Amino acid sequence: MKTPTYALIDLNTRASSRYEIPESLYRRYIGGKTLGARLLYDLTPAGVDPLGQDAVVIVNTSPATGTGAPCSSRFNMTFKNVLTGGIASSNCGGQFGVLMKRAGYDGIILKGQSETPCVISIVDGRIEITDADELWGKDTEETQHAFPKIYGKLVIGPAGEHLVRYAAAVSGERVAGRCGAGAVLGAKKIKAIVAYGTKRPEIHDREKFAKYVDKWVRFLRGHPMTGESLPTYGSAGLVSKANATNALPTHNFKYGHFKDAHAVSGETLADKYLLRNSSCISCPIRCERRVEVDGKDVKGPEYETCGFFGPNIDAVSMENMIRLNYLCDSYGMDTISLASTLAFAMELKENGVADFGVSFGNSDNLADIVGKIARREGVYSDLANGSKWMSERYGGKEYAMHSKGLEMASYEPRRSVGMGLGYATSNRGGCHLNGGYLALLESVGVLSMDALSTSAKPAFTAFFQNALEAISAAGFCLFSAQSFVPAVLFKIGPHHPVTRAIGKIATHLGFGVRALLWMMPVLRFNSVFLFPHAEALRLVTGLPFYTGSFVRLGERGYNMERFYNYREGLTKADDSLPDRLTQTPQDPNNPKTVVRLDKMLPVYYRIRGWDKDGTPEKRTLRKLGVQA
Amino acid sequence: MKTIRYYAPIRGIVKKESEETELGSVKDVLDYIKQAYGKDAFAAAKSALIVVNDVSIGLYQGKKTPLADGDTIGFLPVSGGG
Ligand code: SF4
Numbered sequence: 001m002k003t004p005t006y007a008l009i010d011l012n013t014r015a016s017s018r019y020e021i022p023e024s025l026y027r028r029y030i031g032g033k034t035l036g037a038r039l040l041y042d043l044t045p046a047g048v049d050p051l052g053q054d055a056v057v058i059v060n061t062s063p064a065t066g067t068g069a070p071c072s073s074r075f076n077m078t079f080k081n082v083l084t085g086g087i088a089s090s091n092c093g094g095q096f097g098v099l100m101k102r103a104g105y106d107g108i109i110l111k112g113q114s115e116t117p118c119v120i121s122i123v124d125g126r127i128e129i130t131d132a133d134e135l136w137g138k139d140t141e142e143t144q145h146a147f148p149k150i151y152g153k154l155v156i157g158p159a160g161e162h163l164v165r166y167a168a169a170v171s172g173e174r175v176a177g178r179c180g181a182g183a184v185l186g187a188k189k190i191k192a193i194v195a196y197g198t199k200r201p202e203i204h205d206r207e208k209f210a211k212y213v214d215k216w217v218r219f220l221r222g223h224p225m226t227g228e229s230l231p232t233y234g235s236a237g238l239v240s241k242a243n244a245t246n247a248l249p250t251h252n253f254k255y256g257h258f259k260d261a262h263a264v265s266g267e268t269l270a271d272k273y274l275l276r277n278s279s280c281i282s283c284p285i286r287c288e289r290r291v292e293v294d295g296k297d298v299k300g301p302e303y304e305t306c307g308f309f310g311p312n313i314d315a316v317s318m319e320n321m322i323r324l325n326y327l328c329d330s331y332g333m334d335t336i337s338l339a340s341t342l343a344f345a346m347e348l349k350e351n352g353v354a355d356f357g358v359s360f361g362n363s364d365n366l367a368d369i370v371g372k373i374a375r376r377e378g379v380y381s382d383l384a385n386g387s388k389w390m391s392e393r394y395g396g397k398e399y400a401m402h403s404k405g406l407e408m409a410s411y412e413p414r415r416s417v418g419m420g421l422g423y424a425t426s427n428r429g430g431c432h433l434n435g436g437y438l439a440l441l442e443s444v445g446v447l448s449m450d451a452l453s454t455s456a457k458p459a460f461t462a463f464f465q466n467a468l469e470a471i472s473a474a475g476f477c478l479f480s481a482q483s484f485v486p487a488v489l490f491k492i493g494p495h496h497p498v499t500r501a502i503g504k505i506a507t508h509l510g511f512g513v514r515a516l517l518w519m520m521p522v523l524r525f526n527s528v529f530l531f532p533h534a535e536a537l538r539l540v541t542g543l544p545f546y547t548g549s550f551v552r553l554g555e556r557g558y559n560m561e562r563f564y565n566y567r568e569g570l571t572k573a574d575d576s577l578p579d580r581l582t583q584t585p586q587d588p589n590n591p592k593t594v595v596r597l598d599k600m601l602p603v604y605y606r607i608r609g610w611d612k613d614g615t616p617e618k619r620t621l622r623k624l625g626v627q628a
Numbered sequence: 629m630k631t632i633r634y635y636a637p638i639r640g641i642v643k644k645e646s647e648e649t650e651l652g653s654v655k656d657v658l659d660y661i662k663q664a665y666g667k668d669a670f671a672a673a674k675s676a677l678i679v680v681n682d683v684s685i686g687l688y689q690g691k692k693t694p695l696a697d698g699d700t701i702g703f704l705p706v707s708g709g710g
Contacts, residue, residue: 233705246683
């Protein structure tokens with residue numbers, strides 16, 4: 001069996017060596033974020049400084065990366081989270097992963113710190129580390145232009161150099177945005193990693209795989225979600241949907257509905273600004289939008305960016321939003337954490353606590369301020385530390401909208417309480433995807449469970465956290481999973497009695513989902529309608545992946561990440577949300593519009609096989625094959 | 629006076645972005661669409677995410693939701709992903 005080959009790169013000595021992943025580790029953790037979590041646990045002692053000499057950064061691919069399967073160009077970065085102190089994984093769709101694999105490496109492990117700025121180049125199996133003084137200070141676009149077009153690039157901008165805690169790493173125009181991926185590279189003085197090669201990826205059964213890919217692509221193209229909705233409106237199409245269910249964070253999550261949401265919606269983006277669609281490599285969905293602003297053809301904003309540079313700061317300028325999106329990519333900064341921190345600063349000003357020159361309703365001066373944050377100029381250096389740090393320094397913890405230190409995504413959990421549980425328990429902090437993304441079943445999808453009921457949410461959250469974890473580990477974009485909602489429901493629509501009945505039944509299906517979780521080992525089938533990823537992974541690796549063992553892989557990864565967090569000192573107290581969400585009803589006339597973590601967490605822990613303090617029990621780890 | 633707003637895919641069938649109406653409920657508007665624009669438009673309208681003043685009719689009284697003067701009823705595409 002061909003196991004993954006990694007390169008171990010020591011920045012102190014500028015030397016590299018091959019690192020073969022043992023077969024037992026590969027079989028259990030496969031690749032991407034799950035294998036990343038295992039390696040990070042094994043290669044670093046507890047308590048390292050994420051920006052220090054002993055920190056390790058893993059940039060890796062998965063078996064499916066670059067195979068031509070739908071949405072399979074993704075790569076992953078795993079490191080100690082700069083914002084939370086726990087695990088971080090950040091996923092990106094740029095070309096870098098595919099070309100690193102073609103260059104002969106499934107992953108790289110970065111250790112130590114370079115004294116001066118450097119570039120790592122991985123070309124046809126050869127690794128070189130060279131000086132990059134002339135690139136230091138340049139934005140991500142200029143930096144990438146310094147290398148041949150055919151290379152895959154992973155670079156940082158000024159924000160990463162200045163160790164902005166939510167700095168991003170950028171590949172092409174795609175971004176490993178969350179948790180400080182740019183800062184950890186900046187701390188090692190890595191300005192860019194570039195890769196090129198022509199090696200074909202390993203595929204166990206090439207013929208069957210090619211046939212299956214055809215079938216899967218046809219299915220995705222024919223599905224209303226992945227064949228129509230995402231290509232037409234991109235993720236920005238969600239603005240109106242979230243607004244329609246009062247789940248659109250507005251005024252720093254104080255409200256869930258924005259009366260001018262239309263101005264910053266996917267529909268307006270498509271009507272007035274869209275030039276054409278674009279995509280990551282080998283993606284039939286093509287969710288990326290190209291838009292025009294100031295006469296420039298740029299990447300369009302995603303839903304999160306629309307939500308956070310729009311309703312969450314009460315701003316209505318689409319032009320400003322597109323500019324800010326572009327600037328954040330140039331500086332290399334996560335739009336979610338940045339914009340949420342700005343909203344927090346706006347509320348500090350509204351409450352007379354501190355004035356950073358930002359206020360609700362005005363996005364005109366933000367381009368200038370975003371630059372100051374990226375360069376940590378003066379008082380703006382405080383904003384570069386994120387909302388948790390800001391709330392510890394200035395007060396206002398009850399409205400600093402993060403979990404564990406990572407700012408939450410753009411779904412108001414008081415109208416999507418399962419999403420609230422997901423944010424609180426997500427291993428990397430307030431992330432909708434790592435949190436199981438129940439908002440899709442509660443407030444922004446075609447199917448609506450009762451968004452305020454806590455009943456089945458712990459079971460659904462655990463199930464979808466595992467499933468999304470597995471999809472990511474196998475190397476697929478999570479959008480490829482959106483076709484699991486039956487196409488017929490899109491045809492009859494969200495208000496049809498059948499759709500509503502299914503939503504109601506699902507609301508009380510906790511026991512069913514728990515039984516399903518328990519039955520995983522015996523679910524030995526694969527279906528293009530459910531998790532086509534499992535069949536693709538089986539054909540690529542030759543390993544016996546079926547629906548059940550595939551979701552189990554996700555469960556193993558999730559527990560591994562949790563175990564890392566536990567070792568780093570994160571406790572039950574970190575499975576929390578700001579008081580605004582747990583204590584203050586969004587609708588003063590409806591006491592159910594709060595997130596009842598107190599009710600959901602104990603059930604969730606039980607389902608997960610964790611003790612009442614949220615620590616994975618020994619037998620759970622043993623069952624999953626996770627060893628300390 | 630109330631406003632009806634159309635988005636894809638129904639916009640492509642009725643060939644307009646919006647129109648004014650005096651109808652009194654969501655159901656009346658759906659019936660009007662069926663009569664004025666035919667079966668395909670009706671099917672697209674029924675399966676859309678229907679909002680009154682940007683809030684889903686699922687949070688009001690469904691198709692029985694009344695429309696008051698100044699209200700806007702919208703037919704949005706159903707989507708997801710973020
Ligand atoms: S769905 Fe969008 S983000 Fe995902 S792989 Fe395709 S283009 Fe990239």
